[in-house]
Amino acid sequence: MAKEGLDAILAASAYGQHIQVLFMDEGVFQLLRHQSPKSLSLKSPSNLIETLPIYGITDLYVCEDSLTKRAINEELIMPGTQCLSKEDIKHLIATQDAILNF
Amino acid sequence: MNEPKKEKQTLHIVSRSPYQYRDIEQCLDRACDNDAILLTGDAVFALLPTSTIYHHLKNTSIFMCALEPEVAARGLLEQNVPESTINLISDDDFVQLVCEYSRSFTWF
Amino acid sequence: MNIALAIYSPPLSETSLRAIRFAKAALNNGHSIHRVFFYHEGVLHGSHLNTALKGEIPATDEWRNLQQSHGIELIVCIASAIKRGVINEQEANRYGKSTHNLADGYELSGLGQLLESAVSAERIVTFGP
Numbered sequence: 001m002a003k004e005g006l007d008a009i010l011a012a013s014a015y016g017q018h019i020q021v022l023f024m025d026e027g028v029f030q031l032l033r034h035q036s037p038k039s040l041s042l043k044s045p046s047n048l049i050e051t052l053p054i055y056g057i058t059d060l061y062v063c064e065d066s067l068t069k070r071a072i073n074e075e076l077i078m079p080g081t082q083c084l085s086k087e088d089i090k091h092l093i094a095t096q097d098a099i100l101n102f
Numbered sequence: 103m104n105e106p107k108k109e110k111q112t113l114h115i116v117s118r119s120p121y122q123y124r125d126i127e128q129c130l131d132r133a134c135d136n137d138a139i140l141l142t143g144d145a146v147f148a149l150l151p152t153s154t155i156y157h158h159l160k161n162t163s164i165f166m167c168a169l170e171p172e173v174a175a176r177g178l179l180e181q182n183v184p185e186s187t188i189n190l191i192s193d194d195d196f197v198q199l200v201c202e203y204s205r206s207f208t209w210f
Numbered sequence: 211m212n213i214a215l216a217i218y219s220p221p222l223s224e225t226s227l228r229a230i231r232f233a234k235a236a237l238n239n240g241h242s243i244h245r246v247f248f249y250h251e252g253v254l255h256g257s258h259l260n261t262a263l264k265g266e267i268p269a270t271d272e273w274r275n276l277q278q279s280h281g282i283e284l285i286v287c288i289a290s291a292i293k294r295g296v297i298n299e300q301e302a303n304r305y306g307k308s309t310h311n312l313a314d315g316y317e318l319s320g321l322g323q324l325l326e327s328a329v330s331a332e333r334i335v336t337f338g339p
Contacts, residue, residue, distance in 0.1 A: 001218070001339060004250050007289070011321035017329055025128055065131075090134050093112055098328040099207045100216070101336060117225060119339060143224050172224070193235040196314075200333050201211045201241070210338035 002030050005047050005102025015101035022053070022092060028070065031062060031077040038068035038092065046078055053080065065087055112138045113203035117143035118210060120155040125209045127155065133164050139198060140191075141168040146176060149183045158185050167191045167199070212242050213330035216281055216324060217252035218339040221260055222253045226252075228271050229337040237280055244331060245283040246273065247324040248316075250339055256286040258313035277315040280309050288318040307314035 005027075012019050030045045036058055037044050052060065064083040067074070072084065084092065093099065114133055128150055129139060129163060141148060146168050148155045161167055170190040183190075190207045191199070200206055215235055220224035226276055233243055248255050262268035275286050292301055295311070298318050302310040312318060328334045 001250055004218075004290070005112055007322060008321055012325045012328075015325050015329055017325075023130075025124075043316060088132065089132050093132060093207065094134055096205060098331075098334050099112075099205055100324070100328060100334070101210065101338070113333075115338075117228075117297060154335065156240055157265065167326050169228070172228070193231045194239060196232060197213075197236045197239055200213065200236075208336040208338045 001102040002027070003043075006030075006045055008100060008102060009052065010048075010055060013052075013057050018059075019057050019062065020059040020092065020096070021057060022061045022063065022084070022089065023097065024066045024089070028062055028066045028072060028077070031081060032072070033076060033078050036093060049077060050080070057072050061088075111203045113137070113199050113206040114139045115176070115206060115208045115209075116141055116145040119144035120148045120153060120154060123210075129143075129209045130158055130162060130164070135162055135163055136186060138165040138167060138203060140199065141166070141188075142172055142194065146173045147190070149173065149178060150181060152185075156187075163191070167195075169196060211332045212244055212330075214244060214327035216327070216334060216336045217248050217255065218250040219337060220251040220254045222266070225337045225339075226269050227253070227267060231271060232335065232337075233273075233276055233282075235275070243276075243280065243282050245270060245323065245327050246288060247285050247287070247327055249287045249321075249324060252296075252337075253286045253291040253294055253296050255312045256284075256313055256316045256318075257311045259260055259311050260313075273276045274313060274315040283323075284316045285319045286312070286316050287324070288320055290322045291318055309316070 009021055035044045035046050047060045060081045061083045064085055114129045116129055116136060120123050120126050147153060148159060167189040170192055173190060237339050238242060260270045273284055276282050297307060297310050298312040299310045
């Protein structure tokens, strides 16, 4: 549900709430650079993710553990995301008013 | 990270089979000690002591529960699901957990 | 407590049935459900052409009954819905379709309604894909 999630983030930006976005598990693949889904007649999620700061969504986090498990080093993913440890993620989850997963 | 708000507990909901997906492990990995994990759907197959994930459930201090109607539907009530590991709950209890915990997080 | 629901799974799935049981249990226990937001495959709940065979639970009608008895808003994500052939009269006209099938009691609306629920309800529970 990668596209559904990004659409929801953009919709959320209109609500003036403090939004934090975490990419984890298979979701981290969305952050890979040089995606070219034009070959499948699809739009690239990375283009959309790069525009998020324009919509005021600047708290973009990625799960360090998920990257490590997939042998993705930080140079392979787009800039602008902050790596979080397992403990950071527990804290992030525990401090939200509401959580939507996609 | 932003201002440290007071940490409250989360109800984690998983519903997919541990034989096909790693939802339960991924959830256990990010859950806090005072959280709860609710097994629904095919995730309840994790309750069988012979399941690959069972030892994770047995050794956690997190409150583990499973939706009784969905456990019963799979014939697991007769399969020696150890009561010490899991709390079987009703739909009413599910609602109560949602209210008691500060937020819910559905894993998939 | 005011609880909002988000449903991403299609009718006939076990998750869809779980969501209906949850809603009934919540209402029976004195809680309120302001809105159910159908997203992704969940939008397939919104077609009045869904026909339950004998002995099966007619999810579309079950939600419609709860909408009538408790005033729950049944919001179907418009973008997810039209892609999957769930369409109201207005959208049928817009896209040149000869027919429409959105069930009574359901509304097509934008994703903003999901976010509004997450913000305004005391709890939001997602019933995943």
